[in-house]
Amino acid sequence: MDEQQQHSEWPALRWPLTIVAQESPDIPCSYFSDRLSRMRGLGCGQLDAAVYQTMMDAGCRRSGRLIYQPICGGCRACRQYRVPTATFMMNKTQRRIWRKGTDLTxxxxxxxxxxxxxEIYERYQREWHQREEGADYESFVQFLYDSPTDSLEFIYHDGSGAMLGIGICDITPKALSSVYFYFDPAKAQRRLGTFSALYEIEWAKTQGLPYWYAGYxxxxxxxxxxxxxxxxxxxLGTDGVWRPLTRPASACDDNRLDAV
Structure with a gap:
């Protein structure tokens, strides 16, 4: 374990439910090659949207029916991020992408x-994420379409009717939470990931939802x-308090990799 991991913030945010969560063993971190990852969570048959909102505000996310919270030893790099929809402002690049997407339905x-x-998801995994094997249909359904809470699907078509991208979101009384977005890699030049995020934020605003949750x-x-x-x-701070993000915006590519 490196010096940074030993001296990161601790402890984890409090688990928000009285139901005891199960803890995973330490496994290699998917974000940092020199760190270990640990989660606690539980599988849910059904979860009220308001309860899930409380869990998101304690740093939880979901994958399929698994609700999880990072509790990695000494590392607090994964922090929940949200955008107040009323004050969101597109930057120059985002405005250009938004205008170019006016032909989408x-x-x-x-x-x-x-x-x-x-089939789009499998191509996305193979070609965009460079994974040797895609996902079988059952795993695809379990990951994205077997949800314990209230969820919505945003489907993007071009003028010819071709399906270009699909976004899965959860909806609570005060937020739209982006779960995952996948698209046809042949259409990567359209920057569909950025457009879909902009659309979700605008949709949430029109529905009177004050926040869009982007994940970690x-x-x-x-x-x-x-x-x-x-x-x-x-x-979201390690003390459970939401604070404005003051760091400069990133210079990353505009295509969303994921929003889990």
Whole structure:
């Protein structure tokens, strides 16, 4: 374990439920090669949206039916990030991407897994993330379409009707939370990840939802710092208090890698 991990902030945020969570063993961190990762969490059959909001405000996220919270030894790099929708301001690049996306049609609906969506997801994993193997259909459904809480799906089509990208979000009484976005790698030049984030923020605002949750902003990990380009935003402190993010926006690529 390196010097930075030994002296990072501690302890973790308090687990927000009376139900006891299970802790994972230490495993290699997916963000830093010299660190170990540990989570605590629980699988949920059904979770009230207001309760999930409380859990997000304690630093929790979800993957399928698993609700988890990082409790890595001595490391607090993964911090929940959210954007107040009323004060969000596009930067110059985002305004250009927004204008170029005016030809897209967006359908917002209950999440529904299909063969066509899985084929896009598999290509996305293989070609965009350079993974040798994609995901089988069952794993795809469990990861994105088997949700214990209230969720929505944003589907992006071009003028010809071709499906270009799909975003999965959770919705609570006060927030839209981005879970994951995947797209056709052949359309990467359209910067669909950025456009979808902008659309989600605007949609949340029109629905009267005060916040858009982007997931973890991982301090020191360049591939996750792109989220700070959407702002002004707020970062959840290790004391459970939301504070304005003061660091400069990242210079990362505009395509979202994920929002888990």
């Amino acid at each position: 967006v359908t917002v609906q209950q999440p529904e897994a299909t063969q066509a969506k899985w 902003l991982v301090d020191g990990c360049s591939k996750m710092m792109y989220k700070s380009d959407f702002g002004p935003g707020e970062l």
